[in-house]
Amino acid sequence: MTVSLKTLLDRSERNMGSGINVVVKDKALELIKRAYDEGIYVQISDGFRSHKEQNALYAKGRSTGGNIVTNARGGQSYHNFGLAVDYFLVSDDGNKAIWDVNKDWRRVAAIGKSLGFEWGGDWSSFKDYPHLQMTGGLSLSQLRAGKKPNLNSDEKERHVAEGKIAYIQSKLNDRYGYHLSVDNIPGPNTRKALVKAYQTELNKQFNAGLKVDGVWGPKTKAESVVVKKGAEGNLTWVLQALLRCEGYDLGVDGIFGNETEETVEDFQNDVGIAVDGRPGPVTFGKLLD
Ligand SMILES: [Zn+2]
Structure with missing residues (x-):
């Protein structure tokens, strides 16, 4: 056989x-x-x-x-x-x-x-x-010396080929067990799922103790952290996914490099808040509210 x-x-x-x-x-x-x-x-x-x-x-x-x-x-x-x-x-x-x-x-x-x-x-x-x-x-x-390779360039190409939002939806389903339809449309359900993902990560990484309800409110805002260049992980991934849902073109790979920083600055400029490339409560508020 x-x-x-x-x-x-x-x-x-x-x-x-x-x-x-x-x-x-x-x-x-x-x-x-x-x-x-x-x-x-x-x-x-x-x-x-x-x-x-x-x-x-x-x-x-x-x-x-x-x-x-x-x-x-x-x-x-x-x-x-x-x-x-x-x-x-x-x-x-x-x-x-x-x-x-x-x-x-x-x-x-x-x-x-x-x-x-x-x-x-x-x-x-x-x-x-x-x-x-x-x-x-x-x-x-x-x-x-501790440098980490970035092998995600083809992954980025795949996201584009598969549909930029569909990738985010299927990843949210895989990672958090959601049941979003993978329709490649950044509608209210996808946005709510991203708020939940954000709350989940704040709880997991910073013991924020938030109710994971998908609603951006004062408690979530108060527990928000500043994500900076050099960061890696799910919180950066959520940030990138949110920017992509807002129509910005960037890789969603969970690594906060130059591209992410520049995109954050563009977004901050476009919505009229302080431009520092370091998203915290105000920037996440604009993205999640
Ligand atoms: Zn070998």
Whole structure:
């Protein structure tokens, strides 16, 4: 019997580990699906690796037995930051691993590249055929210094293709368990859901103790916080979603960068309040009321 897609996805998801970057994980799962559609069965053997695990791997063929499998010590591999995966082919029944770098293997690499991965088989010094990584434009030393990659650029494109408001509605349904119709129209129900999301996040993150009723009132205003550039998370996401519902064009990715700041300033200017790019009670009031 042919191995099911679900089996390949489940095994791979487990092997990637919980430290894998979510965008990298989604792309790796997408890779498995696309290959499966072409009759190529592929699985991920490895994703996130701690520094300790990386050092143990580095020892292979050096201080311990076997062949050398990597030139990277802990902190020297994109695996250590959850940004790389390794793949291999499996037999039709899913029971046997195939490590031949054959036509199918190269096809998987090509699909991976079309999804935004860099393939280790293209490297000139040390060819790492199972290896796929996304760097987000960051070097390992930048990652070691704590920089976080932004891998959301294709996600932004997808939002546009799928409908800018529909994306927000379906995300609100997923994240908060709402039952909004995904009609791509920023109507009163969507706005009310965003107020509820805002109240929920204030309760969760700041113990605001608000009633989650979807109504912007004095209590919600009093508990409002100032969201600033550099912020990341659901509160920033709600802010971006609200701006998009007001017709502003910006990425809704939960990361408060330059684009979000500029959009906030545009909005503040347009509604005639103080322009500081730091939305607090007054700005949220204009967005939520
Ligand atoms: Zn690798």
